[in-house]
Amino acid sequence: MRIGELAEATGATPRALRHYEQAGLITSAREPNGYRDYDERAVVRVRNIRELLAVGLTLDDIRCFLPCLDGDVTSVRPAAEGLRIARERLAVLDARIAAQTEARDRLAAAVSRAAASA
Template sequence: MRIGELARRTGTTARALRHYEQAGLLGSARAANGYRVYDEGAAVRVANIRYLLDAGLTLDDVAAFASCLDGDLPSVRPSARGLEIARDRLAVLDARITAQTAARDRLAATLARTRAGAAEDAEDAGDAGDAEDAGATEAARTAGDARISGE
């Protein structure tokens, strides 16, 4: 099958397939016209590559699983090296999650302070506006009293 057909079957792109090939994870033959041609097993291999990538592994990590990419990968017990890679990747993901959570908490705290400050500013502006309104009302009342009394 040609690269476009493999991309359609596996829900990936031709660019990703070329990338997997360049990383040594996927092989192809060349047709007389120079087009890449993949055997039927390539779809399983690509599905397994995507499975591992979706699990958080990198292409370099996936290379350690190269010998078992052509089978039913989710049901196969990983090798000791595979488990080590998975544990290392999990530690990296946990560290990223911790860092992202801390960044999120800082941002949320900043927004909360900003909202509280904006509410106080609005309240202060409302109080000032109320005072100005009260002052204007008092001035108008005094002026009105003066006109009535003839002062």
């Protein structure tokens, strides 16, 4: 299937698919006219990549999941490396949430002070 067909089947953009390919997460053959040609398995792989990106992993993180990207990635028992990466990502997200919450609280307090003095 061509890149546009894969994009339509997975909800990814052609640009994202080229990015995944450049990152080594998906592969394609080249037709004589230079067009990319993906096999049917790429649909599952791209959906899994998008799922892992949606939960906060990066493309670099996803490389450790390559052996299970062609199946139901959520039902496979994670390897120790996969768990380590997921825990690291979770810690990063927790730190970002804490920083944003602190900034929000400071802004709310400033707005309250400003409103009280107006």
